[in-house]
Amino acid sequence: MSRAFVKETDDDTADALPDRPVSTERNLVTPSGYRQIEERLAYWRAQDMNAPADDLTAKARIARELRYWTARWSSAELIEPPAEPEQVVFGTTVTLRHPDDRMQVISxxxxxxxxxxxxxxxxxxPLARALIGLEEGxxxxxxxxxxxxxxxxxxxxxxG
Structure with missing residues (x-):
């Protein structure tokens, strides 16, 4: 049989998973969001500790997640929500009225x-960007x- 049709295993292949894309925007986070990032990082660290050493696919997936969440944790900019916001900014919840009088609440x-x-x-x-800087009314x-x-x-x- 020709070697051209035999799948060869390469230990580096499993390590070659592409990284998850990381946003180029500032990594603004609320206190809750910061805790969520820490929880995801802890979860993937635990997965890494418990994954069988010979499961290269799992190890590669875990390593990719660890790289992503480590990058997000290290770049996080913790922003406390404003106590009495006068305009729409990061960390605010906005109630919108649609033309049909339907209300929509977004944070x-x-x-x-x-x-x-x-x-x-x-x-x-896009909706958040359209609202930032605007005031009630x-x-x-x-x-x-x-x-x-x-x-x-x-x-x-x-x-949660």
Whole structure:
């Protein structure tokens, strides 16, 4: 049989997983977001300690996650939410009124702590960028809708 059709195993192949992309934006985090990064880092360190030494695929995946979370932890800029925000900034929760009177509540948080399905969007998201610097009562045009800022409050601490 020709060697051209035989899969050769190379110990370096498992180590060659590409790194997770790291944002070029500032890594702003709320206190809750900082704790989440620390928890992810601790989780992957534990995985590294418990992974079988001969499971090169698992070791490579774990090493990639450790590189990512270590980079995010070391670049984190902890920002306390403003106590009485007068305008939309990182760490605020904004209530928006849509033209059909539907209300939407969103919180501007760090990229790694965003969860759009729970109303937490990254401060780098297009809607967040459109809102930053605006005050209560102001209207912003976004996706062909005029959104009115009804309230601005400090972001609430996430649980879990």
């Amino acid at each position: 501007l948080v760090g990229e790694d702590e965003s969860a759009p399905e729970d109303g937490r969007i990254a401060w780098t998201a 102001e209207v912003v045009r976004f996706h062909d809708e005029d959104l009115e800022i009804v309230t601005i409050e400090p972001v609430a601490e996430s649980v």
